[in-house]
Amino acid sequence: xxxxxxxxxxxxxxxxxxxxxxxxxxxxxxxxxxxxxxxxxxxxxxxxxxxxxxxxxxxxxxxxxxxxxxxxxxxxxxxxxxxxxxxxxxxxxxxxxxxxxxxxxxxxxxxxxxxxxxxxxxxxxxxxxxxxxxxxxxxxxxxxxxxxxxxxxxxxxxxxxxxxxxxxxxxxxxxxxxxxxxxxxxxxxxxxxxxxxxxxxxxxxxxxxxxxxxxxxxxxxxxxxxxxxxxxxxxxxxxxxxxxxxxxxxxxxxxxxxxxxxxxxxxxxxxxxxxxxxxxxxxxxxxxxxxxxxxxxxxxxxxxxxxxxxxxxxxxxxxxxxxxxxxxxxxxxxxxxxxxxxxxxxxxxxxxxxxxxxxxxxxxxxxxxxxxxxxxxxxxxxxxxxxxxxxxxxxxxxxxxxxxxxxxxxxxxxxxxxxxxxxxxxxxxxxxxxxxxxxxxxxxxxxxxxxxxxxxxxxxxxxxxxxxxxxxxxxxxxxxxxxxxxxxxxxxxxxxxxxxxxxxxxxxxxxxxxxxxxxxxxxxxxxxxxxxxxxxxxxxxxxxxxxxxxxxxxx
Numbered sequence: 001x002x003x004x005x006x007x008x009x010x011x012x013x014x015x016x017x018x019x020x021x022x023x024x025x026x027x028x029x030x031x032x033x034x035x036x037x038x039x040x041x042x043x044x045x046x047x048x049x050x051x052x053x054x055x056x057x058x059x060x061x062x063x064x065x066x067x068x069x070x071x072x073x074x075x076x077x078x079x080x081x082x083x084x085x086x087x088x089x090x091x092x093x094x095x096x097x098x099x100x101x102x103x104x105x106x107x108x109x110x111x112x113x114x115x116x117x118x119x120x121x122x123x124x125x126x127x128x129x130x131x132x133x134x135x136x137x138x139x140x141x142x143x144x145x146x147x148x149x150x151x152x153x154x155x156x157x158x159x160x161x162x163x164x165x166x167x168x169x170x171x172x173x174x175x176x177x178x179x180x181x182x183x184x185x186x187x188x189x190x191x192x193x194x195x196x197x198x199x200x201x202x203x204x205x206x207x208x209x210x211x212x213x214x215x216x217x218x219x220x221x222x223x224x225x226x227x228x229x230x231x232x233x234x235x236x237x238x239x240x241x242x243x244x245x246x247x248x249x250x251x252x253x254x255x256x257x258x259x260x261x262x263x264x265x266x267x268x269x270x271x272x273x274x275x276x277x278x279x280x281x282x283x284x285x286x287x288x289x290x291x292x293x294x295x296x297x298x299x300x301x302x303x304x305x306x307x308x309x310x311x312x313x314x315x316x317x318x319x320x321x322x323x324x325x326x327x328x329x330x331x332x333x334x335x336x337x338x339x340x341x342x343x344x345x346x347x348x349x350x351x352x353x354x355x356x357x358x359x360x361x362x363x364x365x366x367x368x369x370x371x372x373x374x375x376x377x378x379x380x381x382x383x384x385x386x387x388x389x390x391x392x393x394x395x396x397x398x399x400x401x402x403x404x405x406x407x408x409x410x411x412x413x414x415x416x417x418x419x420x421x422x423x424x425x426x427x428x429x430x431x432x433x434x435x436x437x438x439x440x441x442x443x444x445x446x447x448x449x450x451x452x453x454x455x456x457x458x459x460x461x462x463x464x465x466x467x468x469x470x471x472x473x474x475x476x477x478x479x480x481x482x483x484x485x486x487x488x489x490x491x492x493x494x495x496x497x498x499x500x501x502x503x504x505x506x507x508x509x510x511x512x513x514x515x516x517x518x519x520x521x522x523x524x525x526x527x528x529x530x531x532x533x534x535x536x537x538x539x540x541x542x543x544x545x546x547x548x549x550x551x552x553x554x555x
Contacts (some may be wrong), residue, residue, distance in 0.1 A: 001100065002093045002464070003028060005071050006039055010085075014047070019058065021397070022046035030465055033185035033191040037078065037086035037553065038461070045081035055083030094460035095448040099521040101463055102443055109470045109526050115154030121147050122231075124164040128224040131195055132231050135353035137375035138400065141321050141391035141532065142351065144237045147478035148530045150165075153474045159239045160313060161228075161366075165221060166245040167298075173224075174217025177203065181211060192282045192371075199223055233374050235384045236532055243308075245301060254296055254304040258289060261303075266338040282332035282341075299328070303335040310341055317346035318477070320396070326350055349477055351396040382407050384531045386416045392458045392483045392531055403462065415487055420536050422490035424529065425497055426521045427537040433503050433514060440514045444499035450509040451516055455496040457515065463523045470530065479531060486527045493520055 007026055014021055022043060023515055031040045044059035059079045066085075073093035078086045101108045105360050123143025126136050149158045164170075176190035180200035186192060203211065203219050211219070225242070232238070250252050258274065272292035276299070278285055289300040309317050319328075329348045335418065337343050351368050356363040356373045363373055378387055386407050394400060400436045411420050433440070451460070466485065473481040502513040525535040 001467070002071075002073060002089065002096065003039065003468070005074050005149065006041075006074070006087055009069070009071035009074075010041060010043055010062070012069065015428055016041070016069075017061050017448065018066045019062070020047050020050045031086065036080060036084075038089040039087040040080075041085045041087075042083070044085060048083065059083040059085055074531045078383050091449075091452055092455065094457060095451065095461050097464045098348075098448060098515060099443065101522050102515065105522060106526065108121060108522055109467045109530075110472045111467060111474075112473065112486075113471055114150055115155045116151075117155040117316060118158075118312060118314050119150055119155050119316045119318060120158045120160055120309045120312075121150070121158045121318045121320075122162055123320035125164070125445075126228070127164045127169050127173075128221050128228065129169055129191055130193065130224060130376040131228075131376055132228055133374055134356055134402065135322065135351065137231075137235065137378060137387065138354050138391040138396065139322075139351050140232060140235055140237050140375070141388040141478060142349075142396045143386075144532050145392055145482075145530060146320075146349075146474075146477050148532065149470065149474035149477075149479060149482070151274075152470055152530060158241065159237075160241045160243055160309075161239040163225065163242060163244050166249055166301070170217060172220060172525050174220055177220040178211065178213050178216040179217060189354045208437045213428075219543050229278065231374075231379070234379050235375070235387060240391045243305070245305065248301060248304045248308065253308060254300055257304040257307060258296075258300060258455045261289070261335070261338055261393075264338065264340075276331075276335055278334035278338070280333055281337045283330045283334040287331045287335075299331055299335060302332055303339065306332065306336055307339055307341070307344055309346075318349065320349045320351055321344050322351050323350045349396065352399045354391075355399065355401045356404065357401055363404070378402070378404075385420070386414075387418065389416045389483065389531060389533045393515075395478060395480050416533075419486050419490040419524075419528070419538070420534070421539055422493045423521065423524050423535040424539040425535060426494070426517045426524070429502050429517055432512070433510075438503055438510060438514070440518070442514055443512055446511045446515055447508055448512050450506070450517070453500055455492070456516060458492045459489070459496055459520055462492055462520060464529070466523055470527075480526055482530055485533070486524065489520075489527070490526060493524070 007028055010028070011021065024046070026041070026043055027046065028039055028041045031037055044521055045055045046060060048055040048058050056079060062085060062296065063077045063079055064075070068324075073090050073096065074087055075090045076088045080086050104110075110402070121143060123146075124136050125130065125137050127131050132140070144159070147159055150157045157417075172187070173191055176186035176192075177200055179186045179190065179194055180196045181203055186196065199220060202223065204217065207215065207219060246500065257266070259278065262274075266278065266280065267289065268275050274290035275286045276289050277286055287299055287302075288297050290296055306317060329350075332346065333344060344528050356378070371490050375387075381404060382390075390402060391400070392405050406414060407416060413420065451457075462485070469481055469485045473479055500513065502510065502517060504510050504513075528535045
């Protein structure tokens with residue numbers, strides 16, 4: 001790719017001029033302003049101090065060396081500001097991008113930065129006591145997209161759901177379900193919501209009369225997991241493992257972790273409780289592992305669970321938690337390090353909740369859960385693709401407003417439909433060309449030089465940076481960066497559609513543009529796939545010419 005070629009040319013220029021290479025990575029970025037070129041490097045500023053010379057003087061020497069041995073497709077190199085090197089490329093480099101996209105096909109955008117890595121990604125993991133809330137739905141979309149991104153960088157990724165089925169909350173849930181079964185109100189501190197009434201009716205139909213509280217708890221637990229699986233299937237997410245917290249206690253793993261920590265000198269007794277010396281590992285205070293009544297804390301159980309993940313062979317752990325658990329992150333990392341695992345494990349991503357609104361007003365009440373809005377409530381009104389991409393419009397670390405009016409509107413104002421229309425349009429144009437008897441010739445036989453319109457250049461530039469976008473999104477655990485690329489790319493394609501006819505009387509131009517839209521299809525479909533969103537070939541309001549109602553059709 002052209003980026004690698006420019007980096008190699010810069011290294012050769014440094015060697016030819018006797019200048020040192022920078023201590024860190026050799027910087028090469030795409031400028032924010034088009035007039036600053038296609039690529040820009042601050043390497044002169046990076047090495048000026050080592051060389052003992054002014055940055056602009058270093059930049060000039062490097063520019064001269066590059067001019068003497070110019071990289072392929074570089075039209076000129078300019079010096080800007082305090083010593084930046086701006087590379088202006090000939091359109092031919094973008095033609096090479098098109099060929100690279102087509103040659104790579106479904107693999108375009110993939111990288112090897114995480115090749116060989118084995119990552120366990122735990123996300124959602126809501127208590128099995130009822131339906132998944134809307135915020136959990138956001139973590140579903142983000143977690144699954146992160147897994148796709150990590151996989152796209154060569155990692156082996158394992159999706160895991162942790163069932164908190166050993167705590168008091170399950171007993172409370174069982175008591176609440178039994179109360180509804182018996183026609184009573186749940187306990188004051190119990191679970192509310194219409195879903196319990198519906199569950200109780202199903203339990204009576206299945207188990208009959210005389211159900212005990214233990215039977216209600218276990219039946220309710222299994223039914224809650226079934227409901228969770230059903231909701232997750234609706235949004236297209238499957239987990240490799242559903243891990244039961246109970247098994248940790250049944251196999252004695254929690255007790256063994258306490259023993260190991262004690263043998264390592266990381267625990268002590270005080271006030272009848274067992275404490276972890278978590279301050280030794282950077283925590284703000286020491287934490288209780290075993291309470292004075294002999295019961296273990298969430299931290300003790302979580303330490304056993306995360307040790308089990310390492311024992312199963314994963315070398316990096318990632319958890320997605322609600323932001324309300326931020327105070328527990330350092331405690332878990334301290335305990336994991338105390339057990340002898342690498343510092344900073346697990347990596348924890350904190351997610352903010354979702355505010356649902358309709359008509360500018362907040363939607364606060366769920367028809368299922370009463371006091372919370374559930375993922376199922378949203379999916380009853382919104383297509384799963386729309387739901388997923390909407391959740392991925394911004395970073396999970398920011399609060400989100402989910403506007404039902406916007407996402408249910410089948411219009412170009414809806415960002416999700418706007419993106420999917422772009423893919424459907426590409427396929428529609430291809431169908432039209434085939435119907436007109438225009439066949440796409442082999443790429444090797446097609447002259448791409450006619451692709452010089454600014455709309456075409458915009459699309460190819462976007463395809464050129466796509467692999468870097470994917471790599472960065474994976475490194476930052478930020479799938480919304482791919483969403484941003486998708487939205488910008490769709491905007492560029494719609495602009496191309498308006499200004500550039502594909503099937504024309506100019507046969508060479510038609511052939512070049514048919515390959516251009518194929519490259520666009522590959523890139524757009526791949527990006528949507530990473531986000532877990534479908535790339536439809538047809539849309540209800542899209543005619544055979546690729547036009548939306550009220551638009552001029554491609555002819």
